[in-house]
Amino acid sequence: MRKLDRLGWADGTCFVAYGLRVGVRVNAPGAMDRLPALLPPGWKPAGSPEVDRLYSLIVGGEGSRPNVRHFNLLYANSARIARSMDLDPVFSNLESDLQLYIAERARRRLFVHAGVVGWHGRAIVIPGRSFSGKTTLVAALLRAGATYYSDEFAVFDGRGRVHPYPTPLSIREGKDARGKRCPPEALGGHPGVGPLPVGSVVVTKYRQGARWRPRQVTPGRAVLALLAHTVPVRRRPRAAITRLRKAVSDALVLKGVRGEAEEMAESLLRRLEERVIAVPAERLPQGAA
Amino acid sequence: MGNANNPTPRARKEGLLVEELPDETLVYDLKRDKAHCLNPTAALVWQHCDGQTTVAELAALLEKGLEIPANDVLVWMALERLRRAHLLTEPVRLPAPQARYSRRQAMRTWGWVRGWR
Numbered sequence: 001m002r003k004l005d006r007l008g009w010a011d012g013t014c015f016v017a018y019g020l021r022v023g024v025r026v027n028a029p030g031a032m033d034r035l036p037a038l039l040p041p042g043w044k045p046a047g048s049p050e051v052d053r054l055y056s057l058i059v060g061g062e063g064s065r066p067n068v069r070h071f072n073l074l075y076a077n078s079a080r081i082a083r084s085m086d087l088d089p090v091f092s093n094l095e096s097d098l099q100l101y102i103a104e105r106a107r108r109r110l111f112v113h114a115g116v117v118g119w120h121g122r123a124i125v126i127p128g129r130s131f132s133g134k135t136t137l138v139a140a141l142l143r144a145g146a147t148y149y150s151d152e153f154a155v156f157d158g159r160g161r162v163h164p165y166p167t168p169l170s171i172r173e174g175k176d177a178r179g180k181r182c183p184p185e186a187l188g189g190h191p192g193v194g195p196l197p198v199g200s201v202v203v204t205k206y207r208q209g210a211r212w213r214p215r216q217v218t219p220g221r222a223v224l225a226l227l228a229h230t231v232p233v234r235r236r237p238r239a240a241i242t243r244l245r246k247a248v249s250d251a252l253v254l255k256g257v258r259g260e261a262e263e264m265a266e267s268l269l270r271r272l273e274e275r276v277i278a279v280p281a282e283r284l285p286q287g288a289a
Numbered sequence: 290m291g292n293a294n295n296p297t298p299r300a301r302k303e304g305l306l307v308e309e310l311p312d313e314t315l316v317y318d319l320k321r322d323k324a325h326c327l328n329p330t331a332a333l334v335w336q337h338c339d340g341q342t343t344v345a346e347l348a349a350l351l352e353k354g355l356e357i358p359a360n361d362v363l364v365w366m367a368l369e370r371l372r373r374a375h376l377l378t379e380p381v382r383l384p385a386p387q388a389r390y391s392r393r394q395a396m397r398t399w400g401w402v403r404g405w406r
Contacts, residue, residue, distance in 0.1 A: 220313035220326035227317075227324045237317050241308045241324075245315070 004056050004075060014046035015039060018106035022098065023051035028059040031087075038095040040102055041165055053077060053101055055094060059087065076101075103153060103231035109163065110236075110243050113229040114154035116162055118147035118192045119269055120276045122199025123162040125154045125247075127229040133206040133261070135169055139182075140261035142189030144269055149192045153231075160246030161195035198247045200272055201225065203255040204264075212264040214256035219245070222253040298368055299340035299378045318375060325374045329355055334367040335376060344368075 011032045012025035017040045026032055054077055060070030072090045074082035082093035103111035115126040115134035124141065128134040135151045142148055150165035157163060168181040184191055201222040204214070223244045227233055230240045252275055258264040306317040314332035316325045327335060333354050334347055342350070344364045351359035365383055372380045 218310075218313055218326070220310050220315055223310075223315055224324050224326050234322050237319065237322075238306055241306060241315060241317055245308055245310060 004078065007056075007058070009056075014049055014051055015043045016046045017043040018102050018109055020053070020102055020105055021046050021048070021051045022101075023049070023054040024057065024094075025054070026057045026059065028061075031057055031059050034091055038091060038098065040099060041167060052105070055098070057090065057094065060085070099152070100231065104235065105232070108157070110156040110240055111231045112154045112156065112226050112244075113152070113231065114226070115151045116149035116154045116165075117141045117189075118149055118196050119145075119199065119272055121196065122272070122276070123149060123154075123196040124200045124202060124268070124272065125162065125198055125226070125251075126202045126204065127154070127225050128205070129229065131172075133258075135171055136206070136261045137202075137204070137258070137265065139169060139171065139187050140265035141269065142184055142187040143262070144265045146189065146265075146269065147192040148184035148189045149196070154226075156243050156247055157195060158243065160243055160249070161197055162247070163195045164192045166191040198251045199275070200252045200254065200268075201248055202268065203253070204258045206261075207257040207259065210257040210259040212256060212258045212267055214254035217253045217255045219248040219251065219253060221255070222248040222251060225255075296381045297341050297343050298338045298371075298381045300335050300338035300371070301376050301378050305376075316374070316376065321375065323374075325376070327370075330357075330359075330363060331367045331370050334364055335371055338368075338371070338377065340378075 008027060009025045010027050010029045012023060013032065013035065014021060014023045016022075023046075024032075024035060056075040058073040058075075060072045062069060069085060071083050071085060072087050073080060074090050074094055076097055081097055082090045084090050112125075112127060113129055115128065115138035117124050117138055119141075124146070126134045126137055138148070138151045148164075148166055148169075149162060150167070151169045152167055153165045155163040155165045166184065168183050169187070171180050171182050202214075203217070203222070203225045204212075223241065226244045226248070227240060230244070233240050252272065254268075254271075304319045306319065308315040308317075312329060314327040314335070316327060317323075318325070330351060333351055337347055337350050344361050347364045348359045348361050351357060351363060357363075368377070368381050369383060371377050
């Protein structure tokens with residue numbers, strides 16, 4: 001770390017997100033311009049330079065001698081986490097490492113890998129890792145009229161409610177690992193504002209030609225599915241189980257393979273709409289309206 | 290653990306987090322970082338595996354606690370599930386006839402008893 005500290009740093013910033021203090025420093029002033037787009041929702045500038053985690057970005061580029069180029073390097077504290085001639089993958093690593101760090105260490109929120117939309121004052125949570133098709137399904141739900149909460153994390157509070165984590169959707173085309181950024185408005189949706197109680201947990205994966213004919217499973221099975229995608233489950237298993245149990249207590253839990261996302265989205269929203277009519281609002285937990 | 294024909298299984302209690310849900314029991318294994326969801330039958334058997342209660346006694350407890358026509362087969366199935374989830378201190382060996390008794394057969398018997406057929 002001391003070696004890194006001795007390098008000349010041109011610019012830097014500190015911010016707070018989900019109670020964690022993070023710093024970023026760069027050796028090339030222009031590199032900071034790309035940073036705000038990579039930061040987690042709700043970040044605020046920090047007053048103090050003391051941080052829990054410090055990212056150091058060394059922009060390589062042309063060397064002092066002809067035909068020599070230096071790698072772009074990224075360090076998280078003293079560990080090197082990216083090395084590339086191209087700057088894009090380095091920024092991409094910075095964003096994903098920062099997201100995971102916050103998801104793992106946030107004290108007052110529980111982060112679960114999931115897509116989330118709002119529908120009639122309740123959240124639909126779709127747990128799943130990257131490449132599981134959750135973004136495609138979230139996009140289809142937005143086109144069908146749902147409110148956007150997240151395509152990356154379901155962020156639970158102590159009462160089991162889901163908070164928005166509205167980063168732009170990362171829509172992949174073909175086998176390209178890096179997705180195209182797409183704001184929810186481009187899909188006809190708009191970002192949600194307040195926390196929502198969980199109305200439904202949908203455990204699904206895509207299978208070509210499949211029809212969405214889910215079976216209802218128990219809240220315990222829903223907790224298992226969510227736990228499998230909970231980022232800090234090893235660090236805080238008790239808190240995770242307690243929050244998730246609260247979260248699914250009034251939720252409709254559906255499990256099954258799906259075919260095309262549009263077809264499933266409409267069927268799912270229709271089913272939940274019927275349930276909202278069947279279960280009056282006064283039965284919802286406090287703060288759900 | 291009793292003898293081979295009349296075992297008295299003992300539940301593992303260390304290194305586990307247990308959370309009760311209305312009709313299920315969630316168990317998180319801190320050693321293996323794996324969660325399990327026990328149905329009422331498995332949960333009741335697990336709760337009473339104290340190293341002194343026999344399979345026949347566990348079946349009687351199931352009948353009383355869940356008001357179902359339980360038998361040894363159902364207990365053996367629950368014990369097998371608990372063994373696979375590493376929730377018993379020592380594995381119990383199914384006696385030969387039970388080992389050949391499939392889940393489907395057990396459900397059929399149980400369903401017939403409950404008038405599901």
